[in-house]
Amino acid sequence: MRSAVARRRSAQWMAYAFLLPALAVYLTFVVGPILVSMYYSLFDWSGVSPRATYVGLQNFARLMGDRVFWKAVGNNLELMLLSILTQMPFALALALLITKGLRGMRFFRTAYFVPHMVPTVAIGILWIYIYDPTMGLLNNLLGELGLWRWQRGWLGEEATALYAVVGTMAWQFIPFYMILFQAALVGIPQELYEAASIDGATGTKAFRYITLPLLKGTIRTAVVLSLVGSLKYFDLIYIMTMGGPNHASELMATYMFKTAFNQFRMGYGSAVAVMSFLIAFVVSSTLLYFTQFRRED
Amino acid sequence: MKVRKITWAVTTLLVVGILVLAASPVAAQRKSLEIWHIFTNEHEAAVIERAVERFRADYPDVDVTITVTDNDTYKTKLQVAMAAGTPPDVFNSWGGGWLEAYVDAGMVLPLTEALAKDGWGDIYVPASLELAKFGDDYYAVPLTLAVVVFFYNQQLFDQYGWEPPETWSELLDLVADMRSKGIIPISLANRTKWPGAFYFIYLAHRVGGHEVFLNAYNRVPGYGFDHEAFVRAGELIQELVRAGAFPPGFNGLDHDVGQASALMYSGRAAMHLMGSWFPGQARAEDPEFGQHVGWFPFPRIEGSSADPTEVVAGGDLFSVASTTKHPEEALALLRYITDEQTAADWTRATGRLPAVIGTPIDDPMTADLMAYLENAGYMQLYYDQFLPPELGELHKDTTQAIFGGTMTPLEAARAMEAKAKELLD
Numbered sequence A: 001m002r003s004a005v006a007r008r009r010s011a012q013w014m015a016y017a018f019l020l021p022a023l024a025v026y027l028t029f030v031v032g033p034i035l036v037s038m039y040y041s042l043f044d045w046s047g048v049s050p051r052a053t054y055v056g057l058q059n060f061a062r063l064m065g066d067r068v069f070w071k072a073v074g075n076n077l078e079l080m081l082l083s084i085l086t087q088m089p090f091a092l093a094l095a096l097l098i099t100k101g102l103r104g105m106r107f108f109r110t111a112y113f114v115p116h117m118v119p120t121v122a123i124g125i126l127w128i129y130i131y132d133p134t135m136g137l138l139n140n141l142l143g144e145l146g147l148w149r150w151q152r153g154w155l156g157e158e159a160t161a162l163y164a165v166v167g168t169m170a171w172q173f174i175p176f177y178m179i180l181f182q183a184a185l186v187g188i189p190q191e192l193y194e195a196a197s198i199d200g201a202t203g204t205k206a207f208r209y210i211t212l213p214l215l216k217g218t219i220r221t222a223v224v225l226s227l228v229g230s231l232k233y234f235d236l237i238y239i240m241t242m243g244g245p246n247h248a249s250e251l252m253a254t255y256m257f258k259t260a261f262n263q264f265r266m267g268y269g270s271a272v273a274v275m276s277f278l279i280a281f282v283v284s285s286t287l288l289y290f291t292q293f294r295r296e297d
Numbered sequence B: 001m002k003v004r005k006i007t008w009a010v011t012t013l014l015v016v017g018i019l020v021l022a023a024s025p026v027a028a029q030r031k032s033l034e035i036w037h038i039f040t041n042e043h044e045a046a047v048i049e050r051a052v053e054r055f056r057a058d059y060p061d062v063d064v065t066i067t068v069t070d071n072d073t074y075k076t077k078l079q080v081a082m083a084a085g086t087p088p089d090v091f092n093s094w095g096g097g098w099l100e101a102y103v104d105a106g107m108v109l110p111l112t113e114a115l116a117k118d119g120w121g122d123i124y125v126p127a128s129l130e131l132a133k134f135g136d137d138y139y140a141v142p143l144t145l146a147v148v149v150f151f152y153n154q155q156l157f158d159q160y161g162w163e164p165p166e167t168w169s170e171l172l173d174l175v176a177d178m179r180s181k182g183i184i185p186i187s188l189a190n191r192t193k194w195p196g197a198f199y200f201i202y203l204a205h206r207v208g209g210h211e212v213f214l215n216a217y218n219r220v221p222g223y224g225f226d227h228e229a230f231v232r233a234g235e236l237i238q239e240l241v242r243a244g245a246f247p248p249g250f251n252g253l254d255h256d257v258g259q260a261s262a263l264m265y266s267g268r269a270a271m272h273l274m275g276s277w278f279p280g281q282a283r284a285e286d287p288e289f290g291q292h293v294g295w296f297p298f299p300r301i302e303g304s305s306a307d308p309t310e311v312v313a314g315g316d317l318f319s320v321a322s323t324t325k326h327p328e329e330a331l332a333l334l335r336y337i338t339d340e341q342t343a344a345d346w347t348r349a350t351g352r353l354p355a356v357i358g359t360p361i362d363d364p365m366t367a368d369l370m371a372y373l374e375n376a377g378y379m380q381l382y383y384d385q386f387l388p389p390e391l392g393e394l395h396k397d398t399t400q401a402i403f404g405g406t407m408t409p410l411e412a413a414r415a416m417e418a419k420a421k422e423l424l425d
Helices: A004-041 A058-064 A069-100 A103-118 A121-131 A139-145 A161-186 A190-198 A203-231 A236-238 A251-260 A264-294 B002-025 B042-058 B071-083 B094-106 B112-122 B125-129 B153-159 B168-180 B193-209 B209-215 B228-243 B259-265 B280-283 B326-337 B339-350 B366-375 B389-404 B409-424
Strands: A043-045 A052-054 B031-037 B063-069 B089-094 B142-151 B185-187 B268-273 B293-296 B311-320 B379-381
Touching: A004 A043, A004 A264, A043 A058, A043 A264, A058 A264, A069 A103, A069 A161, A069 A190, A069 A203, A069 A264, A103 B002, A121 A139, A121 A161, A121 A236, A161 A236, A190 B280, A190 B379, A203 A264, A236 A251, A251 A264, A251 B071, A251 B389, B031 B042, B031 B071, B031 B326, B042 B063, B042 B326, B063 B326, B089 B094, B089 B185, B089 B326, B094 B311, B094 B389, B125 B142, B142 B153, B142 B280, B142 B339, B142 B366, B153 B293, B168 B185, B168 B228, B185 B259, B193 B209, B193 B228, B193 B268, B193 B311, B193 B389, B209 B228, B209 B409, B228 B389, B228 B409, B259 B268, B259 B280, B268 B280, B280 B293, B293 B366, B311 B326, B311 B366, B389 B409
Parallel strands: B031 B063, B031 B089, B185 B268, B311 B379
Antiparallel strands: A043 A052, B089 B311, B142 B268, B142 B293, B142 B311
């Protein structure tokens, strides 16, 4: 008869064995490409040619003086801030509404969640039509309301392109955070509110002193998700503006794609990728560090 | 323990099974070829399908797989396949700097020898083969040609008594009149940048002729991309923008989802500078509108000595990858999809111009456009395809910025010249 220790050890090995396939996939498709990009970023290489010239850190030196890249970094940071500012409050407000237990709320909950279930490409194209300056819904609506002056070529003007996409992103992601907040709200015991109401704390007071503190963890998670998502954001920008006009809505990821694939500069594109990775890594690990720090106190 | 034994048994069985399958000889001797193209339009895809069907009948031992991908996605997809060293045997290409990048990488089979055999090369409009000539070798054969001209809504023109303009100032007058009638003069969706680039190329050539561009490209002393013809072209674009010729927010409109053609179909816009694939597309998408499409050449500029019959044009070509395992069959397939029979079928089914000399054309407008292209003083390939990709992209970026008024024509020209110095000198 085998000892319990030996059995446990063998079970552990079994667990490791089952982890291996996932690890292999992770190493091949995540860690591997990152390392390979770092390697490529040291070359002047078209991506198809058998000739690649080693140039050391020249690509990075060039990147430091690349106005478009820094514009993209700025846009990413702006996108990050705006996403959090637009998506969190709206999502929380909607979550509060749908947990009120009013009649027909089941319908609203489903309806509000629909945008998140539409594929991103479809959302992008739908909103391209909504923003169409001549025939689009938005400009026509403004026209009907007599707000002619507010009409714009939303996606075509440098001043508005990025914000127009931020609006669409909010439409896409608010439902997701709404569900996240809703789950947390449902988990808050009713007794707390009952006790508070006996003490005279209802309405905004209850929200301020019960709901918000108990949602802290969820809000933190939501902010981290939104932040990391914004730093590596690509899809709606690529679909709706291609980073244009004149790089007004360029992001690090779209710029990387353009340099590597449209301009045939795989080496430089890899340098852009490595820099974006570093920036995203530093920003998100800083944030994670601080949020963890808080949890302890 | 029993479960464990079963697990092991199943695992062993699977592994052995996979090994046996992998080792067994592949269903002998059949050759396979892969072809990639971008003709997502069903009429166009059907023409390729029929050509491949003819090939299959004559080469029963060859399996041909056709993959159709949308234009922009195709370019990325092909680049990845090329980088991995496993491109399709036969693939859609456009000549110019884009193809040259692959030629330089040794990924494209030279066709010069094959074209010389039994007069294969002689069937094509000569200028179309030149699109893919690098050094002394040809690397692609054409299926179709396209010439860029102004298309217009004949009903609107009749209704208001407008005439197609022949000169730049006539165009400006027309634009002013259309504005006063509440019609958008020219439809343009410039997010993808190439539709606006047509204006820049045409204007540069109407001002200075094709020599200016060729000399700038070949780095002839005294010429460059900051030549006054390019600066002037930018100024004329801005003149047109200031005249209100284009729809609001045109730099953000997406050509690929039909925002430019929708303005034409709905009668909100009157003119559209586009490739000769437009009428066929219009007939398919809006048959009612498709019957009222007219065209006129890009206007000449008063006082310019440049040849006003020069045209901006391009084509869809096909190349063979040098990595193909069956070069003989791949070349045969290449011929089937670009021969006289396919050209005739193509023109009939799509209304697009053929690249084979003497192809019968039934549709009068297609015939007109073909004649116009054949009599052109010079055929200029789109700059972004002609130039090395990095310079081509910059040309489109700067032109879009000129349109948007965020760059002066001089700044744009200088940026182009600086990049050209870096890449071409």
